[in-house]
Amino acid sequence: MGSGQHDPAAFLSQPCEHTRQVSAPAKKATDPQLWLRRALRMPYLWLLLFFLAPFLIILKISVAEPMIAQPPFSALLVWGAHGLQGIRATFENYSFLFRDGYYGIIVLSSLKMAAIGTVLCLLLGYPMAYFIARQPPRRRQMLLLAVILPFWISFLLRVYAWIGLLDNHGIINHALMSMGIIHKPLAMLYNDFAVYLGIVYSYLPFMILPLYSTLERLNVDLLDAAADLGARRWRAFVDVTLPLSMPGILGGCLLVFIPAVGEFTIPALLGGADTLMIGRVMWDEFFVSRDWPVASAVSVVLLLLLIAPILWFQHLQNREHEAGS
Amino acid sequence: MRRRSIFLISVACFGYALLYMPIVSVVVYSFNASRLVTLWGGFSTRWYVSLLSDDKLLAAAFLSLRIAVVSATLATALGAIVALALHRVRRIPGRILLSGMITAPLVMPEIITGLSLLFLFISMASLIGWPASRGALTITIAHVTFSMAYVVVVVRSRLAVMDESLEEAAMDLGGRPLAVFFDVTVPMLLPALLSGWLLAFTLSLDDLVISSFVSGPGATTLPMLIFAKVKLGVTPDINAITTIIIGLVIVAVTTAGLVTNRRKAASA
């Protein structure tokens, strides 16, 4: 291998010059992850302080009594001259939520609206994802990008854009009336319809992406096999494609449902005065009536409601990971 | 089969129309000389010009940008460390707690995040006197906290497909751990770090709910200002802002696309 001017023998005869001479016994190995473990302290502390601690504070305030003070709630721990004297906790805020009925209605209404929005999103997203997954690879990429692209444009502004379309004096009503299809503007804004539309529109990418990834992986041969075994197209879809895309359906639905329950912006901009969604009510509870303990108790209840779907989603993700590796 | 593909094509067309109709209408009407949506008063750039003289709006935009840059940078640094540690370090004290704290913000309703952080800041202020007032600092802290979670997701998915023998090779050739990190790990993670940063930047720039809770008097971000305005209906200058943001996004996406394409072409 060596050429004339690069004599391997000469290469050999040069002294071995490892900078770290090995004549001395080598030191004990330094842990290569030591610096990483040290560096981890910072984000760890950050999360403990700015994520876990606030959460515990919410729990604490939710069992305090509202007071006209700064901050406007009673202390959990009662300190006296000789240290801790007692714990003052009340479940009054929670029992208020259940007695009152108002909050129960709002929670149910939020769940219902999020669920309907999710189903609508699925009904539109599934055919779209199916359509994209069946395109040639290059076009697939383009179509997917077109689904994701709006995500990068401000959510608030995209929701806002619907106001101009749906308004009584908006573009759609104007167009329909000038075509003579309707004579009176359709009430499309500031009602539940607008909120559903907003949810479908805003969360469509979250529905399409997981659906697409399961549908894309789905083996076309399976459909051919089903067809070969005599299944009609529709039956093949119901018997093969639909069950196999179940993980994508569940993943997409949870990805839409979970944030939709606590959604604030969509009901605040597009909803009517009678649109009851918990995010909006909490905003008002806090900014308008300034009842911190009740707002905290509502938060805790909302979180408890969301824990089941969140854990389910995590479970799905983990299974996906295991299948992938 | 024929009928079904017609069904699919029409649904897809409807879906894409739904996604793009509002955006297109805002862009078109941002050039409308008339204040009314229904009336086309001719082409005009007057709303853009009036933006430039709106001091409040410019200040809010500048504040939002500043917060977004700082919080995205911090979130990327902290998030990358968490992702690396979760991927590499076998024994982390409270591993479940850590991975819980890093995934929870992804699914936590914004309104709760905002409320709880506000309570924290108030409690801290009354306990240790810091933060003395709420504003850009508290908003930045809040944004770092939730966008870190997104960075971790992006970086972890990159780490999962990274060839670990590259780092071993660098160590084998005499690189000490920290040198290996900067010589190999960081360049390999760069695409993920960049997209994580962009994601954090966008989330911060876009955030309304959390900012509204943790902000104080005097600190109004762009989304807070926009929200206050659009609650009352369509305003042409917001159309103009939207159009500018859409333009910026298109430029950014195209550049990113070109860069990846060139890289792909180079590696082909």
Add this chain to the structure above:
Amino acid sequence: MNEATPMVQIRGLSKHFDGVVAVNNVSLDIQRGELFAILGSSGCGKTTLLRMLAGFERPSSGQILIDGVDMTEAPPYERPVNLMFQSYALFPHMSVEGNVGYGLRKEGLPAAQIRERVAEMLALVKLDNLAARKPDKLSGGQQQRVALARALVKRPKLLLLDEPLAALDRKLREHTQFELANLQYQLGTTFVVVTHDQDEAMVLASRIAVMAEGRIAQVGTPAEVYEYPANRHVASFVGNINLIDGVVTDAGAGRATLRCEALNASLSVVCEDAPAAGAALCIAVRPEKITISRAAPEGQDRNVVKGVVRDLGYFGDQSLYRVRLSSGTVLQVSAQNLRRSASLTIEWDDEVYLSWEVASTIPLRS
């Protein structure tokens, strides 16, 4: 250190992963300037052994001395050892030159010296015209040479090669195999090659360690391992072989006679300390040691059995036969096609005699 000290001394090395034993009490000396191969199937612990030599895994017990110095606990970056990775692990963001120079830069050598040594090394592996290329613009063979150059440029006392040829296609592999052996001979660096490919080990190595289930089954030259396998495992892992079980009927004077029910015949074997009569003994015969003929074979001191050709494969240079004996056992036989002829002398279903020298019969300890 004096020249007689082995370059690598491995003493009682073990590695457990969560209770699973990957490497089990391995002791091994590798001499200076050797091209040593560690051969074994996947999961036999050879990669773990290599990674402990490189410093990526910490041994559970035992000791590694390199050039007489205890390196058991030293991290990879403090060992005079370099590794050529199976995947090559070339840094995709650095040019060929950058890759090869990386190790020298970490040593803190002056830039001029780095340039010089990189150029020298690239010339040695004939890549001097590709110095500015990025790794992904190179062919598989070129990448392999970059990886080799990058590991060698630091002048390690020991170069470890993890399946160095596995990623190359067959033609290139044969060529590269000789180049690699040649380069090692020229440089005189100690090479340790880990491979699952017995041909690779045989052609490259001066000595081979065959590993199985975390232990070293045999160490020897390629010829020793092939002709004198220490046990059943080595015999069947290296090359093709016919294994036959028998019972000793007569032993003495360095020979044993045994009755093999599987062949329905009595065979003789040269055996130093043959077990006493009545003991079980396994013997082995390589297919190429067996002569196949239609006429009864002549000559002394041969084991002879009779059978029918059930299968034959014509490979041009040689033919492979599978011959079924009356007992039902099938023996593999290979024969060089020494004469040019379009028709085969032995065909399907021919009755044939198989014979081999008693001295070619391998006794195996169980």
